[in-house]
Amino acid sequence: MAHKTIGMLIYANPDHYPPTINAVHLLSEHFDVVLIGRNQDPAIWKYPSNVKVHRLGKYTSVREREKQSLEAKLWEYINFVAQAQKLLKEVSLIYAYDYFAYTVAYFCLLLQPKGIPLIYHNHDLNEKLFPLSSLSGWVQRGERKWAHKANFVIFPSQERALFFKKLTNFLGKTMVVPNFPRKSYFQEHPNFPNLLLERFHNPQILLQGTVSVKNSLLELIESLDFLNQSIEIKLIGYIQEADKLVIRNFSITKNVAERVKYFPPVPYNDLPPHTWKASLGVCLYKKTGINHQTMGTASNKIYEYAACGLPVIVSDQPNYREHLANESWVRFADPDNPKSIASAVEDIMSDFNKYQAMCLAARQAFEEKYNYESAFYPLFKTIQELVCGSEVKNK
Incomplete structure (x- = not known):
């Protein structure tokens, strides 16, 4: 037929x-x-x-x-x-x-x-x-x-x-x-154990998707003030020119310009290599509307991070707590508070054994249920x- x-x-x-x-x-x-x-x-x-x-x-x-x-x-x-x-x-x-x-x-x-x-x-x-x-x-x-x-x-x-x-x-x-994300697309990295060591020793916070100062971006950048000098932020996605200028000037004012790297958006099929190389992902939204308040299951990037075995920091809001509170690879932070964001980063990157366990748990969660x-x-x-x-x- x-x-x-x-x-x-x-x-x-x-x-x-x-x-x-x-x-x-x-x-x-x-x-x-x-x-x-x-x-x-x-x-x-x-x-x-x-x-x-x-x-x-x-x-x-x-x-x-x-x-x-x-x-x-x-x-x-x-x-x-x-x-x-x-x-x-x-x-x-x-x-x-x-x-x-x-x-x-x-x-x-x-x-x-x-x-x-x-x-x-x-x-x-x-x-x-x-x-x-x-x-x-x-x-x-x-x-x-x-x-x-x-x-x-x-x-x-x-x-x-x-x-x-x-x-x-x-x-x-x-x-x-x-x-x-689709499980058949995000297949496991062939060199995952060695990749975790590389991530841990070259810490990089990843924000992929739309890059906007409305979405706790300045707070994320300011969190670098409270973190080890080796930690960098990688931004990859569409950004308005006005926001790009704000980010550049803010990073210079905070003396972290060398630690904030921006990359233009790439096609979806070119995105996974960027995600695999990062150390942890962030998905931080303020309470600015129903869409941003319901990202617990609506955000692509939370689960693309998990698919690549990344621990994730999300907004400490009810919807995120409802869906992710029991996940060992997730940490919550106040999207309006740079110190809160920095504390979550430090918790993830403080010990390699803990970090490794979180990465493995993220990948397992994706394979078993978040696909x-x-x-x-x-x-x-x-x-x-x-x-x-x-x-x-x-x-």
């Missing part, structure tokens, strides 16, 4: 979103996949052979698109809907990521001659409505009005699911799929049931 086909939509470059990449790989083991995204920034990820990737629209960078007029953005969106609808004619289920793709999927279903199941995966919540002078404002209102058309809405944390229901009066079905294969399985079974059900219904 020929494979059924799943249509996956994201109004961005799918190569930049690890949970999307992970879902595509796992679904492609059982279904053919039509993956539709925008033609923005370079195509960098190699997908399985039964995944047909369509990058719609004229090629531009994200920054170039942000500068377009509302009229240009609207016409691009309309064209995206029209092209996606043609590509999704023969699929058995549509899986849409975030509200731009979800509204595209909704319009596509209106034009379909038969009912097709729809999964909506919400990565990040928008607590406030954007103005109607922006495309985001119109699409966001469409998402809130039509969310009930989805068979399931997926969130990376239970707290976000509950908040979404309250925000939109959503009465439909939700499911939680944490943003864990995408385990997290995605309940949703995979649901998708199987929906696809089979829709096939029977449409005969």
